C-alpha cells in the first residue's frame with residue numbers, strides 16, 4: 001500500500017542522496033512506493049539489486065536459479081566463499097535485507113518462464129534485465145513491452161558493457177536493437193569490476209526513472225568499452241516491422 005510520507009529514520013538514512021542535483025523528497029517517496037524486478041542477480045544484477053535496495057526502492061524482486069560455483073565469485077558480490085556449491089537464493093535475498101530494513105526483498109530461486117516473467121513484470125514499475133542469454137533478455141523485453149513497464153537491459157563482455165533503456169511503445173525495444181539473435185558464447189570472459197559498473201549504472205537509470213530525477217537514457221544505447229577507454233552513445237530508432245513492439249504487432253494485438 002502506498003505511503004504518504006517517509007519516517008524520520010528513513011529521511012536520516014537517505015540524507016546524503018536528497019537535495020539539489022540528486023533526489024527530491026518527493027522523488028525519494030516515489031522510490032519508496034515503487035517496485036523493481038532484477039533478473040538475474042549475478043555479476044551485474046547483484047550490484048544492481050544492492051544499489052536499488054540501498055537507495056530505498058520499496059520492493060525489490062530478485063530472481064536467479066542454480067548453485068554458486070567458484071568461478072562466479074570473481075563478480076557475484078552478493079555471494080561469498082561459504083555459498084559455493086549451494087543455492088544463491090535465499091542467501092542473496094537475505095543479504096540484501098541486511099542492507100536496508102525499510103525495503104522488502106523477494107527472492108525467486110529460478111529464472112522465470114514467459115508466463116511468470118509477465119506476471120512479475122506486471123507487479124513492478126521497472127525491470128532490470130541482467131541476464132546473460134538473449135533468450136532471457138528477449139523474454140524480459142517482450143514482457144516489459146506487453147505490460148508497458150520500462151526496461152533497462154544490461155549486458156557485459158570482457159571489460160566492456162552496454163545499457164539500453166526502453167520506454168515501451170515510445171522508444172526502441174531490445175528486438176528493435178537486435179532483430180536477429182547474436183551468437184551467444186557460454187562462459188564468456190568477464191572481469192567483475194565491469195559487471196559491477198554496468199549493474200550500478202542500470203540501477204541508477206532505474207532510480208532516475210522511478211524517482212523522476214534527471215534525464216533517463218530512454219531510446220539510447222550506451223556502450224562502455226573499458227578495454228579501449230571509450231564510451232559512446234547511439235540514438236536508437238524503433239523498427240516498424242519489430243515483431244515485439246512494431247506496427248504489425250500492435251495491429252495484431254488490437255484486432
Ligand SMILES: [Zn+2]
Nearest residue numbers: 173176242245
Ligand atoms: Zn521493438
